[in-house]
Amino acid sequence: MVPSRIYLTWSSVAMLIATAACGQATDTGIDEPKDSTVSSALMLEQLTYAQIDQLDRDHSIFILTFGILEEHGPHLPIGSDTYQAEGVRDGLVQKLQKSHPEYDVVLVPVIPLGEGGANNLAHEYTHIGTYSIRYSTLRDVAIDMGAAIAANGFKHIFLIHSHGSPLHNIAFSEAAEFVSDRFDANMVNITSLVFGAGFYNDDIVTEHLGPGWQEEIGITGHSGVAETSTNLYLHDFVDPIYKELEPFVVPDFPSLSQIHERDGWQGYWSDPSQATAALGKDLIDDFVERSHRIASMALAGEDLSMLPVHPSEHPEVPERYMARQAEIDAWLSSRRSE
Numbered sequence: 001m002v003p004s005r006i007y008l009t010w011s012s013v014a015m016l017i018a019t020a021a022c023g024q025a026t027d028t029g030i031d032e033p034k035d036s037t038v039s040s041a042l043m044l045e046q047l048t049y050a051q052i053d054q055l056d057r058d059h060s061i062f063i064l065t066f067g068i069l070e071e072h073g074p075h076l077p078i079g080s081d082t083y084q085a086e087g088v089r090d091g092l093v094q095k096l097q098k099s100h101p102e103y104d105v106v107l108v109p110v111i112p113l114g115e116g117g118a119n120n121l122a123h124e125y126t127h128i129g130t131y132s133i134r135y136s137t138l139r140d141v142a143i144d145m146g147a148a149i150a151a152n153g154f155k156h157i158f159l160i161h162s163h164g165s166p167l168h169n170i171a172f173s174e175a176a177e178f179v180s181d182r183f184d185a186n187m188v189n190i191t192s193l194v195f196g197a198g199f200y201n202d203d204i205v206t207e208h209l210g211p212g213w214q215e216e217i218g219i220t221g222h223s224g225v226a227e228t229s230t231n232l233y234l235h236d237f238v239d240p241i242y243k244e245l246e247p248f249v250v251p252d253f254p255s256l257s258q259i260h261e262r263d264g265w266q267g268y269w270s271d272p273s274q275a276t277a278a279l280g281k282d283l284i285d286d287f288v289e290r291s292h293r294i295a296s297m298a299l300a301g302e303d304l305s306m307l308p309v310h311p312s313e314h315p316e317v318p319e320r321y322m323a324r325q326a327e328i329d330a331w332l333s334s335r336r337s338e
């Protein structure tokens with residue numbers, strides 16, 4: 001038998017607190033997820049070990065959700081990617097409970113950590129509001145969490161996140177492969193497979209902004225029209241100054257590497273001022289749909305290794321990560337020899 005059910009997710013609790021503090025929710029005129037719940041998902045931290053032990057090893061899905069604390073322009077909270085990951089996770093859980101009712105879904109508490117802020121593209125490695133961790137640290141946290149779950153015999157572990165940095169994605173792909181390889185488990189980095197087929201869906205942006213937006217405002221992405229929209233949809237923490245921000249046009253992905261040569265970068269690109277909650281809803285729904293497709297393939301035991309994954313190649317690990325590790329090691333050994 002399965003233990004008692006829990007009906008509030010972390011995000012809905014946060015929203016209740018935020019709504020109480022603000023006195024009111026925003027009036028976006030669309031069906032918002034702010035009071036939504038993940039019905040009958042189990043929250044790992046609320047269970048006793050005896051209750052966890054009662055779960056069916058083959059018919060439980062553990063969901064590991066990661067975020068990142070990262071500057072998101074002057075208008076979005078630094079937890080933006082965490083909120084998006086939670087929004088996608090909650091939608092995915094609802095779909096899985098309909099399509100795969102024979103499984104219990106267990107939500108591991110959100111780990112709000114990630115690698116590589118977008119500020120690195122501007123060569124601003126210590127940007128205020130970005131608290132990123134090294135790629136190897138992130139990978140090892142995911143490995144240790146996944147291994148602890150798999151060591152108890154649980155077969156299905158899904159990783160959800162919402163951050164595009166290549167090494168951030170590699171960390172989770174390697175963690176998933178390691179745990180799957182070393183244990184008789186199926187740990188899947190769902191989000192990097194979703195990203196392998198594309199990030200924010202340009203066709204949906206076109207439906208909302210009309211054709212030709214790429215020429216006008218460039219690629220969307222970090223804190224721009226798409227991400228400001230998803231934030232407007234998911235919570236109440238968007239600063240209204242987004243409506244006054246000037247566009248910062250990056251014409252294509254290769255041009256991201258030249259952001260550091262330009263003046264006036266404020267931590268976003270494309271045009272936040274055109275954001276709407278309605279666009280955000282459609283973009284989150286699209287991520288949910290694509291995540292559910294991959295999750296269903298994983299549960300069916302399909303081979304996912306032929307699917308495109310982000311990134312397609314292992315990027316170089318920055319020198320500063322190795323330097324930090326060497327600094328820690330040297331400090332520890334000098335301290336011990338004192």
Ligand SMILES: [Zn+2]
Pocket residue numbers: 072080081162163222223227
């Ligand atoms: Zn983001």
